[in-house]
Amino acid sequence: MRPEMTGYQLACKIHDDFGVPVFPVLISQSDTGKWNKKPLVKWSQVSGDPRELNWAGANAVGVPTGQRSGLLVIDLDDYKPGSEARAWVDQRQCPATRVHGTTSGGQHWIYRLPAAVQLGNRASIVPGLDTRGNGGFIVWGDVEARYRVLDDRMPTELPKALCEELRGPKANTGSPLSDARLPDFGYVSEDALDAKLARLLAHPEGAALRARFEGGIKGLTDTSASGRDMSVAALLARHRFSYDEIVLTLLVRFPHGVAARDGWDDRTERLAKRCAFRATEERYHRFETRRAAMRMKLAELRNQFPRTTQNALRIDQ
DSSP states (O other), X not given: OOTTSOHHHHHHHHHXXXXXXXXXXXXXXXXXXXXXXXXXXOGGGSOOOGGGSOOTTOOEEEEEOBTTTTEEEEEEOTTSTTOOXXXXXXXXXXXXXXXXXXXXXXXXXXXXXXTTOOOBOEEEEEXXXXXXOBXXXXXXXXXXXXXXXXXXXXXXXXXHHXXXXXXXXXXXXXXXXXXXXXXXXXXXXXXXXXXHHHHHHHSGGGHHXXXXXXXXXXXXXXXXXXXXXXXXXXXXXXXXXXXXXXXXXXXXXXXXXXXXXXXXXXXXXXXXHHHHHHHHHHHHHHHHHHHHXXXXXXXXXXXXXXXXXXXXXXXXX
């Protein structure tokens, strides 16, 4: 992967050399040093042919995992304190395969799935080890070669014994979630959303949200990516962000949620909608509860101060 390649040229090379679908991605580093990856298209709904996509603004190439590419990726973050990822792959004698180094210092071990086998994403199989399958994606390479090729062989077929182990008790097949109650996701100006988020994050009342955006998990009983999404949705709802604004924030702005990890597709959009729906419903119910309490209090006051007494009070004033 030559650093002088454009995103489009790199995508064509990956697509032609490995026969995998590709899509444009923008990778960037936040002020805290964390690398973020943002798909520039709704990648689950495009053909994957680089010649049919707009690569303006892209500096990296994404590849979907699972059924669309036939790939399963073992994501090792063995640089993290307490990681058991390396011990896990060593104990199972995972066969040598294509390996890419990531921007964070981890590794992607890229395997080819056996015929008719489907595996989904799994998080924290052991500390520091996740997998990417149906509904997920990886950044395969970028124009600055921040994603490095550590082993350039072609992907090896994943042994069936490992497939069975990685299937787990609840394998995600990438099927769309169904919830007829969820409203449609409408248009939101990203510039307007960014401005609104910036104001809240800079305000003292946005401290809790700012902590979540920085990766903080203090106070969370569910520290998974979906648990973090729900926490952020609730915080945004309390500050009167709309359903559509919450959905878009979870899909393209929150760096520690499901969409940031797995990409924007039908499944992650549905999950974001569900979080936004629950958060806005809870806000509505809190409002209704407070309004009912106020009505009860007013009724008590009316009983304590009959109209004649109230008229007398007004005359005295």
